[in-house]
Amino acid sequence: MLKFNLDARCSNGFTGILPHEKKSRYYFVCKHNAVLTCACKHKETFDRVRLRCDKKCKGINRERFS
Numbered sequence: 001m002l003k004f005n006l007d008a009r010c011s012n013g014f015t016g017i018l019p020h021e022k023k024s025r026y027y028f029v030c031k032h033n034a035v036l037t038c039a040c041k042h043k044e045t046f047d048r049v050r051l052r053c054d055k056k057c058k059g060i061n062r063e064r065f066s
Helices: none
Strands: 003-004 014-019 027-030 035-039 045-048 052-055
Touching: none
Parallel strands: none
Antiparallel strands: 003 035, 014 027, 027 035, 045 052
């Protein structure tokens, strides 16, 4: 899913990727003239450290397999 949000702006003219504050599947792509709201695929969450969508791993330490 991709949605243009022309009314929103990222702080201090930031350009880049930011995680959604409340929804783990969503993230924002900040551009100079707009903010894109994006969603990861089904059964994926947005990794706040790697800044990308990753498959959900329940009960497994994901770092062991990276």
